[in-house]
Amino acid sequence: MVNPDEIRHVAHLARIEVESDKLPVYADQIARIIDFVSQLDELETDDVPVMMHAGADDDVFREDEPGTCLDRAIALRGAADHDDEQIRVPKTL
Amino acid sequence: MSEIHDWSAIEIAEAVRARKLSAVEVLRALRARIAEHDGELGAFLRLNDEAEGEALAIDAALAEGKDPGPLAGVPIAIKDNIHVRDQITSCGSRFLEDFHAPFEATAVERLRAAGAVILGKTNLDEFAMGSSTENSAFGPTRNPWDEDRAPGGSSGGSAAAVAARFCPVALGSDTGGSIRQPAAFCGVFGLKPTYGRVSRYGLVAFGSSLDQIGPFTRRAADAALVTRIMSGADPMDSTAATREVDDYEAVIGQGLEGLRIGVAREFMDDRIDPELRSRVKEAIDALGDAGAEIVEIDLPHTKYAIPTYYIVATSEASSNLARYDGVGYGLRAEQAKDILEMFKKSRMKGFGDEVKRRIILGTYCLSAGSYDAFYDKALRVRTLLRRDFERAFERCDLVLGPTTPTLPFKLGEKTDDPIAMYLADILTASLNLAGLPGASLPAGFIEQDGKKLPVGLQVIADRFREDLIFRVAAALEHLKGFAKESPIS
Numbered sequence: 001m002v003n004p005d006e007i008r009h010v011a012h013l014a015r016i017e018v019e020s021d022k023l024p025v026y027a028d029q030i031a032r033i034i035d036f037v038s039q040l041d042e043l044e045t046d047d048v049p050v051m052m053h054a055g056a057d058d059d060v061f062r063e064d065e066p067g068t069c070l071d072r073a074i075a076l077r078g079a080a081d082h083d084d085e086q087i088r089v090p091k092t093l
Numbered sequence: 094m095s096e097i098h099d100w101s102a103i104e105i106a107e108a109v110r111a112r113k114l115s116a117v118e119v120l121r122a123l124r125a126r127i128a129e130h131d132g133e134l135g136a137f138l139r140l141n142d143e144a145e146g147e148a149l150a151i152d153a154a155l156a157e158g159k160d161p162g163p164l165a166g167v168p169i170a171i172k173d174n175i176h177v178r179d180q181i182t183s184c185g186s187r188f189l190e191d192f193h194a195p196f197e198a199t200a201v202e203r204l205r206a207a208g209a210v211i212l213g214k215t216n217l218d219e220f221a222m223g224s225s226t227e228n229s230a231f232g233p234t235r236n237p238w239d240e241d242r243a244p245g246g247s248s249g250g251s252a253a254a255v256a257a258r259f260c261p262v263a264l265g266s267d268t269g270g271s272i273r274q275p276a277a278f279c280g281v282f283g284l285k286p287t288y289g290r291v292s293r294y295g296l297v298a299f300g301s302s303l304d305q306i307g308p309f310t311r312r313a314a315d316a317a318l319v320t321r322i323m324s325g326a327d328p329m330d331s332t333a334a335t336r337e338v339d340d341y342e343a344v345i346g347q348g349l350e351g352l353r354i355g356v357a358r359e360f361m362d363d364r365i366d367p368e369l370r371s372r373v374k375e376a377i378d379a380l381g382d383a384g385a386e387i388v389e390i391d392l393p394h395t396k397y398a399i400p401t402y403y404i405v406a407t408s409e410a411s412s413n414l415a416r417y418d419g420v421g422y423g424l425r426a427e428q429a430k431d432i433l434e435m436f437k438k439s440r441m442k443g444f445g446d447e448v449k450r451r452i453i454l455g456t457y458c459l460s461a462g463s464y465d466a467f468y469d470k471a472l473r474v475r476t477l478l479r480r481d482f483e484r485a486f487e488r489c490d491l492v493l494g495p496t497t498p499t500l501p502f503k504l505g506e507k508t509d510d511p512i513a514m515y516l517a518d519i520l521t522a523s524l525n526l527a528g529l530p531g532a533s534l535p536a537g538f539i540e541q542d543g544k545k546l547p548v549g550l551q552v553i554a555d556r557f558r559e560d561l562i563f564r565v566a567a568a569l570e571h572l573k574g575f576a577k578e579s580p581i582s
Binding site: 090 | 192193195196288289302303328331332334335394396397400401403404411415418419420421422423424425429430431432433434435436437438440441444449450452453454456457460467469470471472473474475476477479511512525526527528
């Protein structure tokens with residue numbers, strides 16, 4: 001049901017490179033997990049609403065007022081490559 | 094006369110506030126114990142270099158007549174997926190091994206404001222994904238009761254640190270059982286609060302609709318105090334509940350009269366180790382003898398909790414972990430020809446096997462053609478799991494059962510079989526899906542291979558009823574002595 005080509009495609013969507021020799025390993029493991037979770041099909045759920053979240057039902061609002069945010073120098077210090085103002089990355093186009 | 098490492102947080106704070114003992118003396122005593130024993134256990138990834146300065150500041154405040162707060166001088170360990178400002182938050186991952194947190198988690202900030210000293214950062218399964226702490230990129234933590242066994246996970250370092258008496262309190266996070274299962278394996282108290290009770294600001298996200306920060310302690314009263322301090326609304330987390338925080342310490346010692354305890358048949362069936370089950374039953378009977386009414390209840394969808402959890406949690410994780418792209422922070426693969434290759438190679442190098450497996454699984458569940466069959470289906474079953482508990486709480490105040498299906502397993506025993514590892518959370522994951530609070534309480538030991546192995550009793554309450562959990566925990570502590578034995582002399 002889940003083959004190595006499918007894993008390659010999903011890994012691409014997830015932006016993870018998977019070594020060729022690992023593809024069948026992941027395919028086998030993911031297939032077994034998918035088979036395991038498919039026991040949910042035993043349940044009739046068409047009339048059951050979805051539950052996205054376990055939190056409070058009310059939204060929390062606040063005024064949209066400007067405030068202080070993370071200092072640029074601190075924000076940049078984690079980046080592998082940056083100048084004084086911006087993060088540098090390989091070509092994007 | 095007991096030694097400092099045996100003291101509770103409340104005892105330490107009282108002594109420090111009364112200036113019978115300095116915060117620096119407390120810190121040095123615990124650091125000496127860590128230096129002696131943590132080489133074998135591996136509970137800590139890093140100790141806080143600033144801790145002595147923090148302890149000195151507490152002592153200086155007291156010398157000036159100021160009160161540092163109810164946690165004055167109490168050393169607290171923090172799971173390494175919770176931010177302590179300017180310190181590394183590795184999440185147990187190569188991806189973040191050099192990442193310094195630019196801000197502080199609200200929970201940590203509140204503990205500090207109450208006088209706590211940050212002792213260090215504890216080991217975990219990478220990005221909190223695991224049930225044994227073996228998925229850490231920096232090596233496993235060992236169970237203090239038997240070093241050949243796992244401490245549970247993902248918060249195994251925090252649980253082991255409290256069990257080994259390196260500190261009276263440690264913080265963990267719980268997405269599907271990551272506080273309660275290691276608490277059970279290490280014989281300490283561990284609480285996952287109601288979803289939204291404690292702010293998640295500064296907790297590195299895994300499954301955002303499931304994650305909660307909670308404490309490990311050896312005393313019910315310590316957990317009540319620490320939970321009260323951490324809880325409450327937070328402008329930095331819109332999911333933090335605005336509901337007023339109860340005075341959890343007030344229920345300690347209240348007794349069990351009038352409490353109705355439900356024992357779920359599905360939590361006590363053949364999947365659970367029979368010896369462990371009988372030890373749990375003894376603990377529940379003791380609570381019955383002490384005044385609680387015991388009733389049998391059903392949670393009919395329990396067997397679907399793990400399949401539901403592994404769809405919901407991995408789907409949320411695949412989205413949350415998209416941020417680790419090598420751009421703004423963390424590991425970046427060198428010499429990529431373009432940005433797409435940089436993303437892919439950085440994530441290949443930075444993530445361990447289990448994290449990659451879960452991201453791929455979550456992406457699969459959310460992808461076109463699979464969304465309805467898996468993600469949407471799981472969200473509907475999530476409703477059924479929640480309804481099970483709603484019906485249960487019409488009949489009882491609390492639901493009790495074992496925390497884990499087995500005693501602590503051996504290191505390496507389940508690492509090659511993801512599903513076997515996932516089943517370690519069979520009794521804990523449904524609470525995260527339903528948003529309920531739950532704790533694991535020490536409920537005695539079973540001897541195996543000449544070693545005493547702890548048993549955990551899980552206590553589940555309705556939303557925002559942590560007070561009932563503390564009430565039962567304090568009663569059981571009074572009856573059974575709780576975590577009074579130490580695995581290390």
